[in-house]
Amino acid sequence: MVPVSADQRRRRVGRSLVERIAWHRATRHQAEARSLLIVVRNLIFDYPTKRALCGVSFEIKAGTITGLVGPNGAGKTTLLRCLAGLDVVSSGTVSVDRIDVTEAPREVHRRLGLLQDDLGLYDALSVRQSLNYQAAAYGIPSRDRQRRIQDSINRLGIADRLDDKVGALSRGLRQRLAIAQAMLHRPKVLLLDEPASGLDPEARANLSELLRALGTEGMTLMVSSHILAELEDYTTHMMILRNGRVVEHCPTRAPVGRPRRLRVALVQPSSGLRQCLAADPQVSGLDVEGAAARFDFTGDTFAQAQLLRSLIQSGLQVATLQEEQKSMQSVYSEKMRGMKR
Amino acid sequence: MNPEFQRNLWLELPPHRMVAMPAVLVLVFFAAWLAGGSISFAGAAQLLIGLLLIIWGSRLAAEAVLAEVIGRTWDTQRMSALGPWEMTWGKLIGSTAFMWYGSIWCVIGFLLSPHGNFVLLIRLLLAGLEAQALALLLSMVLIRGESDSLRFQVTIAQTVTLLVMAPFLFFTMFNRPDSVYWYGFIIPFDAFVTLFQLVFVGWTVLGTYQMLRTALQYSKGSPTWLMFLIFSSAFIAGFDHLQSFVASAGMPTPAVTRLFIAFCAAIILTYACAVVEPKSLVRLRQWLALFFAGHMRQGEHLSPAWFAALVVAVVLGVLTVVNIVGLRAPGAPLPVGPLALVAAVLLFTVRDLALFYYLVLYSRFGGGNLVIGVYLIAAYFLLPVILSSARLGSLMPILVPSPSGPPELVVLPVLIEALAAVGLVIRRWRAASAESPSRMPGGL
Numbered sequence: 001m002v003p004v005s006a007d008q009r010r011r012r013v014g015r016s017l018v019e020r021i022a023w024h025r026a027t028r029h030q031a032e033a034r035s036l037l038i039v040v041r042n043l044i045f046d047y048p049t050k051r052a053l054c055g056v057s058f059e060i061k062a063g064t065i066t067g068l069v070g071p072n073g074a075g076k077t078t079l080l081r082c083l084a085g086l087d088v089v090s091s092g093t094v095s096v097d098r099i100d101v102t103e104a105p106r107e108v109h110r111r112l113g114l115l116q117d118d119l120g121l122y123d124a125l126s127v128r129q130s131l132n133y134q135a136a137a138y139g140i141p142s143r144d145r146q147r148r149i150q151d152s153i154n155r156l157g158i159a160d161r162l163d164d165k166v167g168a169l170s171r172g173l174r175q176r177l178a179i180a181q182a183m184l185h186r187p188k189v190l191l192l193d194e195p196a197s198g199l200d201p202e203a204r205a206n207l208s209e210l211l212r213a214l215g216t217e218g219m220t221l222m223v224s225s226h227i228l229a230e231l232e233d234y235t236t237h238m239m240i241l242r243n244g245r246v247v248e249h250c251p252t253r254a255p256v257g258r259p260r261r262l263r264v265a266l267v268q269p270s271s272g273l274r275q276c277l278a279a280d281p282q283v284s285g286l287d288v289e290g291a292a293a294r295f296d297f298t299g300d301t302f303a304q305a306q307l308l309r310s311l312i313q314s315g316l317q318v319a320t321l322q323e324e325q326k327s328m329q330s331v332y333s334e335k336m337r338g339m340k341r
Numbered sequence: 342m343n344p345e346f347q348r349n350l351w352l353e354l355p356p357h358r359m360v361a362m363p364a365v366l367v368l369v370f371f372a373a374w375l376a377g378g379s380i381s382f383a384g385a386a387q388l389l390i391g392l393l394l395i396i397w398g399s400r401l402a403a404e405a406v407l408a409e410v411i412g413r414t415w416d417t418q419r420m421s422a423l424g425p426w427e428m429t430w431g432k433l434i435g436s437t438a439f440m441w442y443g444s445i446w447c448v449i450g451f452l453l454s455p456h457g458n459f460v461l462l463i464r465l466l467l468a469g470l471e472a473q474a475l476a477l478l479l480s481m482v483l484i485r486g487e488s489d490s491l492r493f494q495v496t497i498a499q500t501v502t503l504l505v506m507a508p509f510l511f512f513t514m515f516n517r518p519d520s521v522y523w524y525g526f527i528i529p530f531d532a533f534v535t536l537f538q539l540v541f542v543g544w545t546v547l548g549t550y551q552m553l554r555t556a557l558q559y560s561k562g563s564p565t566w567l568m569f570l571i572f573s574s575a576f577i578a579g580f581d582h583l584q585s586f587v588a589s590a591g592m593p594t595p596a597v598t599r600l601f602i603a604f605c606a607a608i609i610l611t612y613a614c615a616v617v618e619p620k621s622l623v624r625l626r627q628w629l630a631l632f633f634a635g636h637m638r639q640g641e642h643l644s645p646a647w648f649a650a651l652v653v654a655v656v657l658g659v660l661t662v663v664n665i666v667g668l669r670a671p672g673a674p675l676p677v678g679p680l681a682l683v684a685a686v687l688l689f690t691v692r693d694l695a696l697f698y699y700l701v702l703y704s705r706f707g708g709g710n711l712v713i714g715v716y717l718i719a720a721y722f723l724l725p726v727i728l729s730s731a732r733l734g735s736l737m738p739i740l741v742p743s744p745s746g747p748p749e750l751v752v753l754p755v756l757i758e759a760l761a762a763v764g765l766v767i768r769r770w771r772a773a774s775a776e777s778p779s780r781m782p783g784g785l
C-alpha cells in the first residue's frame with residue numbers, strides 16, 4: 001500500500017464517493033505498477049545467424065519465483081542475458097526495478113545477480129579468494145564482506161571448502177560456489193540459469209530450500225531449469241518459452257478460494273464412494289473411475305481432513321487422499337503438444 | 342586495494358614464483374658475468390627486461406581480457422561494480438605483475454653494472470609499458486569480432502604489438518641519429534623519443550580506458566579515437582625527412598606536402614584498422630541501422646574503426662585538393678597530376694575496403710583476413726612486379742596510385758574498379774540480408 005500522509009487523509013474527508021473510488025483505484029494501480037519488478041515489452045534478440053527471441057513480452061511481480069522452462073535452444077539463456085543487460089537487445093524494452101536496461105545497464109547490474117549456465121569461475125583461485133574478489137568487485141563494503149561470505153557459504157554448504165582451489169572442485173561444488181557468488185551482494189533480482197544441473201539429490205533439496213527462503217526474504221527469482229518436478233517445489237509462476245516466444249506464463253499454485261482438484265483412491269472399488277462424496281456440498285465435478293475418484297473441492301485443508309474422516313467412518317478403505325495439482329509437467333507437455341499440432 | 346589488481350596479484354605472484362624469478366635471473370646474470378665481464382652484464386639486464394616486459398609482457402597483457410572471455414568470467418566482470426579506470430590499471434599492471442617483478446631484479450642488476458646507460462633503461466621500461474598497453478588495447482578490439490578461436494586472438498594481438506614495436510625499438514636502440522627535424526624544429530633525439538614514448542603510452546592507456554568504458558556500458562563511444570587519428574596524422578606530417586620522400590607527388594608548397602603526408606598517414610591508418618579490426622557483420626548491421634535512422638551518436642561505439650580514419654583521410658584529401666587548386670598562379674593550368682593522385686589514393690582505398698567486406702561476406706566460414714592478406718600482397722606487390730618485369734611499366738598507374746602518368750589512366754580504371762567493388766558488396770550484402778533474421782537497414 002501507498003503510505004498516506006495525515007494531510008492527504010484530511011483532504012480526503014468530505015470528498016464525494018466517486019472521487020474516493022477513483023482515488024483508491026489510482027493508488028492501487030500505482031501500487032501494482034510498483035510491484036512489477038521486471039517488465040519486458042516486444043523484446044527481440046538476434047544472433048548473427050538466428051533470431052533467438054521474437055517479440056517477448058511479460059511482467060514479473062516482486063517477490064515471485066518464476067520457473068523458466070522450454071526445450072533446448074528455446075532462448076532461455078538469451079532471455080536471462082538480455083534481462084541482465086549483458087546482451088544489447090535488437091529491439092523492444094526491458095526494465096528492471098523501473099530502470100531501462102538499455103539506458104542504464106550499470107544501475108540494473110547493481111540490483112541483479114546472475115548465475116550463468118557456464119558458471120564463470122576462476123579456476124586458479126581458491127574458494128576464499130574467489131568470494132573475496134567477488135565481494136570486493138561487487139562493491140560490498142569491507143566491513144560487511146566476511147559476514148556476507150560466511151552467510152553465503154553456510155547456506156550453500158561449502159564452508160569446509162574455503163581453501164580448495166576452484167579448479168579442483170567437483171561440478172556440483174562449483175555450481176554451489178557460483179550460486180554463492182551470485183547472491184553475495186544481495187541483489188533484488190536473482191537470475192539463475194540451470195542452477196540445479198550437476199547437483200546431487202541432497203544438494204538439490206537444499207537448493208530448493210534456499211531459493212524458497214530467498215523468495216520469502218523478498219528476493220525476486222527467475223530460475224531456468226529442465227527439472228520440472230523440482231521447480232514445482234518452490235516456484236510461484238511458470239513461464240514456458242518455445243522458439244523464442246512465451247507460450248505460457250501462469251501461476252503454479254491455484255489462488256486461495258478457488259476449488260482444488262482432489263483425488264481419493266480406495267484399496268478396492270466400492271459403490272459407497274460415489275454416494276459418500278456426492279453427499280458433501282463442497283464436492284462438485286465428481287468423476288469416479290474404478291477404485292479412485294477425482295473431484296473439485298471448495299473447502300480448505302481442515303475441511304479436507306473432515307472429509308477424509310467421514311469417508312473412513314463410512315467404512316471405505318481409503319488408501320490416499322491428495323490434492324491433484326495440475327503438475328508443471330502436464331501443463332508443459334500439453335503446451336508442447338499444442339504447439340506441434 | 343583495487344580488487345582486479347588484487348586478483349591478478351593472487352594469480353601472478355604466488356610465493357613460489359616470487360622465489361623462482363630472482364633465482365633464475367641471478368643464474369642468468371652469473372652466466373653473463375662469467376662470459377664477458379660487466380659490459381654484457383648490463384646487456385643481459387637490458388635483454389632480459391626486453392624479453393620480460395615486451396615479449397612476454399605483451400602476451401600476458403593480451404591475455405588479460407581474452408582469458409576472461411575464454412574462461413566465461415568476462416560477463417561477471419562486466420556486471421560487477423568495477424569501474425573502467427580500476428579495470429584498466431588493474432589489468433594492465435596486474436596481469437603483467439610477474440614481469441614487472443622480474444624487471445625490478447633486472448634493474449637492480451643493471452644499476453650494479455658500471456656500464457649501464459640510464460636513459461636507455463628508462464626508455465626500455467617505457468617501451469615495456471607501451472607494448473603491454475598496446476596489446477591490451479588490441480585484445481579489446483579483437484573481442485568485438487565473432488571469432489571462435491579466441492586463443493588465436495591472443496597471438497594476433499601480440500604479433501601486431503611486436504610488429505608496431507619492432508621498428509620503434511630498432512630506431513631508438515640501435516640506429517640513433519643526433520636530432521630529429523620536426524615541423525622545422527631541431528629536437529635532440531633522446532628528448533624527442535622519450536617524449537614520444539610518454540605520449541604514446543598516454544594514448545594507448547586512454548584508448549584502453551575508453552574501450553573498457555564502452556565494454557562496461559558506461560558510455561557509447563567517445564571522441565578519443567577521432568582525436569588520436571587527427572593527432573597521429575599531424576604528428577607524422579611533422580617529420581621533415583618525409584618531405585623529400587613524397588617529393589615526386591609534386592605538391593606545390595612544403596605546407597601542402599605536409600597536408601598530403603597527413604592524408605597518406607590517415608589512409609595507412611584506415612588500411613591498418615580495416616585489416617586488424619574484426620569485421621563483425623552484426624556490429625556493422627546495427628551501426629548502419631542507427632546511421633541511416635539518423636542516430637549517428639548512439640551508433641558511434643558500433644562504427645568500425647576504419648570509418649573515422651577514412652573520414653579524416655577524406656577531409657585531409659579535400660583540404661589538399663583545395664590548397665592545390667587555390668595556390669596555383671592566376672591563369673596557370675590546373676596541376677592535374679597531384680589532383681589525380683589524391684583522387685586515385687582515395688579510390689584505391691574505397692575499392693579495397695569494399696573488397697575486404699566482400700571477401701568477409703563471401704567467406705563466411707572465416708579466414709577472411711587470410712584472404713585479405715593474400716589479396717593485398719597480390720594487388721600491391723606481385724602484380725606490379727610482374728608488370729614491370731614484362732616491361733609494361735607505363736601501365737603501372739592501373740595497379741598502384743601514381744603521381745606521374747596520364748591522369749585518365751591514374752583515375753579512370755580505379756574509379757571503375759571502385760564502383761564495381763562497391764556494387765558487388767552491396768549485392769552480396771543484400772543476399773546476406775535475405776537469409777538473415779532481421780531486415781538489413783538503409784534499403785541496402
Ligand SMILES: Nc1ncnc2c1ncn2[C@@H]1O[C@H](COP(=O)(O)OP(=O)(O)OP(=O)(O)O)[C@@H](O)[C@H]1O
Nearest residue numbers: 047048049050052071072073074075076077078079
Ligand atoms: N552465440 C550464438 N550465435 C548464434 N546463435 C546462438 C548463439 N547462442 C545461442 N544461439 C541460438 O539461439 C537460440 C537460443 O539459445 P539459448 O542458449 O538462449 O537457448 P536455451 O533455451 O538456453 O537452451 P538450453 O536449454 O540448451 O540451454 C538457439 O537456437 C541457439 O542455437
Ligand SMILES: [Mg+2]
Nearest residue numbers: 076077117193
Ligand atoms: Mg541455456
